[in-house]
Ligand SMILES: O=P(O)(O)OC[C@H]1O[C@](O)(COP(=O)(O)O)[C@@H](O)[C@@H]1O
Ligand SMILES: [Mg+2]
């Protein structure tokens with residue numbers, strides 16, 4: 001068998017990368033890997049098992065919860081709880097913070113934010129979906145964990161990553177020392193190092209945005225989309241439009257091939273749609289560590305103050321030159337002007 005490095009081996013080998021390296025963060029990453037395998041098993045046979053469809057409840061975002069949203073949420077929280085290294089979880093599927101069982105994790109040093117199933121609209125149609133995770137060291141040294149342990153800026157993440165459940169299942173993560181990708185080998189049930197030291201190309205020719213919302217986009221975004229569609233060989237334009245509708249999958253493609261993903265403010269989502277704590281921050285950490293850029297069109301995502309656990313933010317993320325170009329167009333309008341613009345556009 002080729003000389004495989006499993007996720008577990010790699011984490012141990014790279015433990016020295018972590019400040020405070022005493023094995024706790026390694027074990028926490030291991031726990032996330034375990035839950036990912038369990039969720040992957042269900043996703044792979046989703047059509048067979050009664051795991052498609054909705055559970056009939058809505059989450060705090062007002063979205064109907066899919067059976068797999070709830071299943072994945074339970075698996076990640078159970079694995080983090082059993083592992084004992086995580087004291088608190090914030091999840092897209094839970095309105096409040098989840099304090100994990102105090103007996104096991106009262107001395108746990110970490111708090112985790114997750115989007116257990118990203119791209120929920122694609123679950124029932126067999127299109128790639130994902131999971132995101134963001135890990136912080138607790139601020140509260142002793143006693144019960146509390147919300148301040150997770151309301152930290154993205155710059156304070158000690159690790160972050162995602163799992164993409166696509167034609168193969170991959171786990172991609174960073175601890176602030178580069179980005180590494182592991183592919184799940186079902187025959188041995190292990191994530192194996194397949195994409196060491198991932199780097200996003202400085203530029204690319206793929207743009208990912210839901211153009212169905214075009215009329216309600218900020219003028220700066222409309223101008224950038226027009227820029228992407230202009231014929232100009234010297235800059236490799238027109239670019240190709242690719243939008244899977246699962247942020248993790250769109251981002252993973254752009255990480256490998258180069259490209260930009262944009263989810264701006266719209267009339268329907270004046271603050272943006274995606275959630276800062278468990279979607280924007282972990283993916284921004286990954287992309288920055290891979291040499292890319294992530295902003296809200298004006299400000300670095302990782303520097304944005306976190307006030308609420310389900311706070312939304314607009315995001316421009318991917319190849320540095322492409323994000324910078326989009327920002328150039330955004331800079332022509334102030335955020336206030338843009339907010340006004342996205343409201344007024346009439347649809348005939
Ligand atoms: O359908 P829209 O408005 O383009 O939104 C798609 C975006 O919303 C998301 O599905 C939001 O994530 P969830 O599925 O976890 O709620 C992203 O993955 C995706 O990029
Ligand atoms: Mg999501």
Ligand SMILES: [Mg+2]
Nearest residue numbers: 092115117118
């Ligand atoms: Mg989700």
